[in-house]
Amino acid sequence: MNHTLHQLQVFLKIAQTQSITKAADALYLTQPAVSIQLKNFQDQFDIPLTAIIGRKLYLTDFGREIAQAAEKIVNQVDAINHKTLAYKGLLYGKLSLSVVSTGKYVMPYFLSGFLAAHAGIELKMDVTNKQRVLESLAQNEVDFALVSILPQHLAVDRIELMPNKLYLVGGADSGQPVTEQAPSVLKTLPLIYREAGSGTRYVMETFIADHQVMVRKKLELTSNEAVKQAIMAGLGYSIMPLIGIRNEVQHGDLTIIPVTGLPLQTSWNLIWLKDRPFSPVAQAFMDYLTTHKEQIIRDRFAGYERY
Known part of the structure; x- marks a missing residue:
């Protein structure tokens, strides 16, 4: 057997999403590319990893065991990368956000300087409708969400970015x-x-x-x-x-x-689930916003207040 790290990452994402389409979106790959990786990975086993029932993809019992093993391997590789960059004094990890559609005019300006200062950080930013943004936050899929109207059904903390x-x-x-x-x-x-x-x-x-x-x-x-x-x-x-x-x-x-x-x-608010512990990357981003928010507004949104 010759499992590649990429195959393990693709299969793990398929297992997490139970969908070729969603896995492809999450990995920024095409659906055919994900399907090929799944086939190549499956060909190395005599026992099926997945099953299609009623046009929906399910993991077999064996597939779930392989997904658990794949998750451990992927996490160990991430830990090695983290230790390597940490040894060099660099911040490493993922920052995930879900942003309402109009927020695409706002959020990139509050991210660019932070990402430029920390090359080891991988950003995942989903720009979608308000309902999906709040679902992602409620399901603990993201570190932060950007909204202009605070949710009534979720206990959240927030930092106000700008009007x-x-x-x-x-x-x-x-x-x-x-x-x-x-x-x-x-x-x-x-x-x-x-x-x-x-x-x-x-x-x-x-x-x-x-x-x-x-x-x-x-x-x-x-x-x-x-x-x-x-x-x-x-x-x-x-x-x-x-x-x-x-x-x-x-x-x-x-x-x-x-x-x-x-x-x-209203206000553009960056929100997160109350009492959710921050990862080192999320904490670093919050510290960055606290320090640089006003300067970003002055530099990037000059003239906004005159309207």
Whole structure:
């Protein structure tokens, strides 16, 4: 038998996710590549490691034993790498985050300096919808999550990174007056919504409900990028976070429409499960944020406060 470390890592991830597709996503590989590695690994055994039942992948009893052995080997290799880098005075390990979709405009700037200072750290950052972000956190799959609305059903601690401001936005040729308007203006506009479960949608719907405005929902789209492009194409208006549109506003591609009660303001919060012990990497990242947060905001988000 000639098991490679890569085969062990792939099989372990398949065992953990019980899915070729999820394993491929987690390992940043294609599904065919993962399937080939699984086949090559399976060919070294006379006993099946997996079984497909009703189009779902399951481990056999033998497969579970091999997965446990693979986990020990992979962990030992990680420990060797850790000891090697630690001996050189370097920080080594994984930092995992789950980030709501709009957070992709925020989180990289709070990571870049930290990762540049610690080359031995591997980053895994999943950018997804709010529901999946909170699921990852609740299931203890990530060190941190970035959200703009704090969860009510989870006990978490947090560090506030920066404000999150949301404005009514139209295209460059919206024709809307530049003077401040009442919230009732929303009932005259075709509105573009994010998908159900989105934090941006929640804030937008709360504002509309609080002002008892009957509105026309024109479109529902699954990302802020899609909403932004639809607005620029003249398909409607939306209440959007400034962080994702500031370049388009500065370049004149989008227009902020003044409305009484706007901007809505929440905060970008990095959260983690209360009482969850930090790994050395997670603790180092928290120390980095505590020390450098204000400087990052000044350097990377200059002019944000003027809106």
